[in-house]
Amino acid sequence: MNESALKRTLKAGAIVFGSSAILLLAAPGVFLSLLSLSHNEQNVWSMRMLGITVFALAGNMFVHALNSNTTALKKVSWVMCVSAGALGICTLSIAAHVTPFCVIYALVGFGFSFSYAFNLLVPKRTAVKQ
Numbered sequence: 336m337n338e339s340a341l342k343r344t345l346k347a348g349a350i351v352f353g354s355s356a357i358l359l360l361a362a363p364g365v366f367l368s369l370l371s372l373s374h375n376e377q378n379v380w381s382m383r384m385l386g387i388t389v390f391a392l393a394g395n396m397f398v399h400a401l402n403s404n405t406t407a408l409k410k411v412s413w414v415m416c417v418s419a420g421a422l423g424i425c426t427l428s429i430a431a432h433v434t435p436f437c438v439i440y441a442l443v444g445f446g447f448s449f450s451y452a453f454n455l456l457v458p459k460r461t462a463v464k465q
Contacts, residue, residue, distance in 0.1 A: 337459040338405060341412045344450045345400035348415065351443065352393035359386025369436040370429060409455065416451035419444045 359366055363382035367374050399411045423444030426437050 336405075336409060337454040337457065338408060340454040340459075341408055341451065342400040342403075344447065344454060345396045345412070345415065348419070348447050349393045349397035349400065351447075352389050352396065356386045356390035356393055359383065359389065369434065371431040371434045371437075372429075412451045412455055416448050416455065419451065420448035423448065 355366075359382050363379045363386070364374055366382050367378055372378055396411075396415065399408065403411060421444075423441040426441040426444060427433065429437055
């Protein structure tokens, strides 16, 4: 397990999720357009609720990156590994026309999932003294 890489992944994920949360809260219509979803009162409300939830998740990710011991870091990284992969799958299975934004957003989720899995499963390399 590569703890420092997992902490960097959590921090990067917190920045991406935090940015998404701000967009979801401030301009839900933009997100709806990017996802090719209809602009109605229910969808706007859903985007804002999602924004609040994602903001809380981003905060938790950042706090774990700064303060977690090895056991907690491993557990939160597995949760995020599964969640990021599921985000990618859900984004591609959207009940609307799949836009280029959907594909890019899904790839971001898959990228984070891969980073978590790789850094959880592959031992950290240590420098070899000569």
